[in-house]
Structures are given as structure tokens and as C-alpha cells.
Amino acid sequence: MVERIIDAGRAVLLERGYDGASTNRIAEQACISPGSLYQYFPDKDAIVAEVVDRWTAELHTRISRVFTRALEGPAEDMSVRETLLELLGALGENPRLLRVLIEELPKAPDSRLSDFEKRIDALLGMWLRFHLTDRGRRPVDAIAWMLVRTVENVAVSYVLEQPDITREQVADELTAMVTAYLGEMTGVG
CATH class of the missing domain: 1.10.10.60 (Homeodomain-like)
Known part of the structure; x- marks a missing residue:
């Protein structure tokens, strides 16, 4: 039932x-x-919360698997592009639900979506701490937060706005942006 x-x-x-x-x-x-x-x-909110939780759990599983696999390899092999394509694909599977979740529902700081973002922040932060060339001088947590939110916002905007740009072009340009930034700090790129 x-x-x-x-x-x-x-x-x-x-x-x-x-x-x-x-x-x-x-x-x-x-x-x-x-x-x-x-x-x-x-009430309705309890049902909506369960719908949102299930959707974000599916998204979390897909993205975390690819992201973790990318982070586990050598720094040179970190597949930013593969992770971005998976994110764009997952978000693009149901743009209507994404629109409702992003535009109509309040974002709770303790939601699964927020937990997912925090987990990705932490994974990227760990990777940065290991690979940064100037470990003590860069704000690792701020860098991770900004990169994750930048990618997330571009990916969500791409799915919702449906610009005349291919998914591969978005992934390529985001990859160039992220790897250039990370390469500057880590010497990897």
C-alpha cells in the first residue's frame, strides 16, 4: 500500500x-x-518528503558510485567528465520532477539532497587534502563546497533550461573548468 x-x-x-x-x-x-x-x-508533506527522499537516494547512489570510483584512482585518472555525464544523465531523466523539487519545494538543511551534497563535499575535500601542493594555505572546505555547488547549479540549469547545447558540450566545458582549477592547485591536469 x-x-x-x-x-x-x-x-x-x-x-x-x-x-x-x-x-x-x-x-x-x-x-x-x-x-x-x-x-x-x-499529510501531503510526508508523502512528498518520501518521494523526494527516494529520488535523492537514487541520485545519490548513481553519482556517488561514479564520483567515488573517480576519486579512488590516481589523480591523473580522476574522470571528472564521466562524473559530470552521469550527473547530467541522472538529473535529465525526469526534468519535471527536478523542476518541482528545485523550484517549488523548500530546501531543508537536513534533507537527503543536502546530505548528498555534504557527502560529495567531503569526498572532494579528502581528495584535495591529499593532492594539494600547498595544503596548509588553501581553504579546502571552501574550495570543495564551491566546486560542488558550481557543477550542481550548471547541471540543474542545463536540465531545466534545455539550452541549445549538447550534454557532451556541457560536460566538456565543465570538465575543462574543473580540471583547470584543480590542476592549478594540485599540479595534476
Whole structure:
């Protein structure tokens, strides 16, 4: 029953957006009574939170796998491009859901999406601490945060705006930007 409600919540969210979603609409989509829905979820926000959590968990798994694999190799082999293509692909699979999540839902500091960003920040920070040529003088945490947010914002904007640019071009240019910046600090590039 929970899966039906979550699937229905996702469908209603995609069709009507956050403001247009309601427990009655979700129950109708799930072919259950509102009373049955309330046995599992107290309100619309709880359903939406579960939809968001599941989406970000899927995204987290995909991106973390590629990102971690890239970081585990030698510095010269860190595949920024592969990671960026995976990110663009994952975000691009459901642009409507991404739009609802980015534009309509408030971003909670303790959400799975925030946890995902913090994990990527930490992974990149570890890589930087190991590879920086001037370890003590650069603000590693600030660099990691800025790089992750820059890439995230470009990737989200690319998916939502759908400019007349190919995914490969975006990945190539972001790769050039990130590797040039990292290369300056690490001597890798």
C-alpha cells in the first residue's frame, strides 16, 4: 500500500506540482480512500518528503558510485567528465520532477539532497587534502563546497533550461573548468 501511495504522490506531484497536490488527489490516484492514505501518512508533506527522499537516494547512489570510483584512482585518472555525464544523465531523466523539487519545494538543511551534497563535499575535500601542493594555505572546505555547488547549479540549469547545447558540450566545458582549477592547485591536469 505504501508503494502505491508513493507512486501516486509522485504522479500527482509531476502532474500538478506541489501546490496542486493534495492528499485527496493522491488517494484518488492510488485508488484508495483518503482514510486509508492517512493510515500510512499524516499529510501531503510526508508523502512528498518520501518521494523526494527516494529520488535523492537514487541520485545519490548513481553519482556517488561514479564520483567515488573517480576519486579512488590516481589523480591523473580522476574522470571528472564521466562524473559530470552521469550527473547530467541522472538529473535529465525526469526534468519535471527536478523542476518541482528545485523550484517549488523548500530546501531543508537536513534533507537527503543536502546530505548528498555534504557527502560529495567531503569526498572532494579528502581528495584535495591529499593532492594539494600547498595544503596548509588553501581553504579546502571552501574550495570543495564551491566546486560542488558550481557543477550542481550548471547541471540543474542545463536540465531545466534545455539550452541549445549538447550534454557532451556541457560536460566538456565543465570538465575543462574543473580540471583547470584543480590542476592549478594540485599540479595534476
